[in-house]
């Protein structure tokens with residue numbers, strides 16, 4: 001009875017690594033987790049207090065499908081405050097994590113005969129959203145030698161997708177795309193397909209600031225969320241800004257699939273948008289870790305020619321050790337007690353040559369992880 005659709009969805013490699021790591025931990029082994037893609041910080045105190053208050057006030061009912069009007073307005077003001085942009089609250093849709101936004105977008109805009117475009121390497125779930133909607137897929141291979149830039153010529157060669165999703169900052173490369181680069185991609189697909197920019201890491205940029213794609217054109221769809229920038233993964237709350245014409249179909253889809261986004265989380269999120277001091281502190285800490293880890297990994301011989309400027313990942317080249325990334329990650333876990341993610345989780349293009357490090361651990365643990373890796377690599 002299981003559908004082909006369900007059968008074709010693969011688990012992440014990282015889940016196998018995580019399971020093996022947990023098993024080793026149960027047997028008493030200490031493992032440094034550099035595979036996990038979520039902030040190690042708890043949510044800001046004001047967010048937690050707001051959630052408790054919301055429960056005490058019995059805010060436990062459904063909200064409107066597109067979200068609490070107060071939160072949609074607060075997000076509209078957030079764009080004005082952060083980027084000086086006027087984004088009407090009507091175009092802001094609150095979703096169940098940014099993942100909820102991707103589900104709504106793919107079911108509203110993709111179907112059999114249409115094509116989803118993604119980057120390789122890229123965030124692994126995108127392709128599955130396209131797959132659920134029975135759309136075709138084109139992948140645009142990205143090389144670190146080209147700074148992970150997307151050359152619009154690729155669309156001439158492979159065709160323009162109906163929907164092209166790109167993460168900025170990127171998971172797994174930490175690449176931050178600047179406005180000019182995004183504009184080039186937008187122009188290349190304008191009139192033929194829609195550009196979706198996933199800005200879920202937009203608050204975690206360490207060098208040179210950030211340009212939201214909303215500053216380019218009103219028909220670019222921007223997805224964002226509270227998970228990463230606001231350290232709220234478990235609250236399952238995100239949002240997207242969509243062109244006016246998409247509001248009615250998205251609303252109908254959301255009504256039927258979700259009814260409403262989580263109410264308590266929405267009340268809490270109102271405070272998250274104001275927690276600038278906590279968030280800045282978190283960003284500073286991540287930057288410190290990035291600087292440390294980058295230097296250490298380069299010192300050990302990993303190649304990282306395109307500096308990761310955002311998110312909390314370093315996509316590091318391992319070619320010099322002449323080992324497949326899957327084997328490399330397995331051996332790093334078994335022999336050094338360090339869990340990392342093999343490149344295969346992010347696509348197939350040169351996936352054997354890269355592993356992803358997450359710096360979602362405190363400095364002590366990162367230092368220890370590097371020490372272990374270094375002595376393991378010397379023994380190879």
Ligand SMILES: Cc1ncc(COP(=O)(O)O)c(C=O)c1O
Pocket residue numbers: 037096097098099100123167170171198200224225226227233237238
């Ligand atoms: C690029 C990117 N987009 C979206 C998500 C999903 O985030 P959420 O559904 O928690 O908002 C992730 C999670 O790792 C991610 O890395």
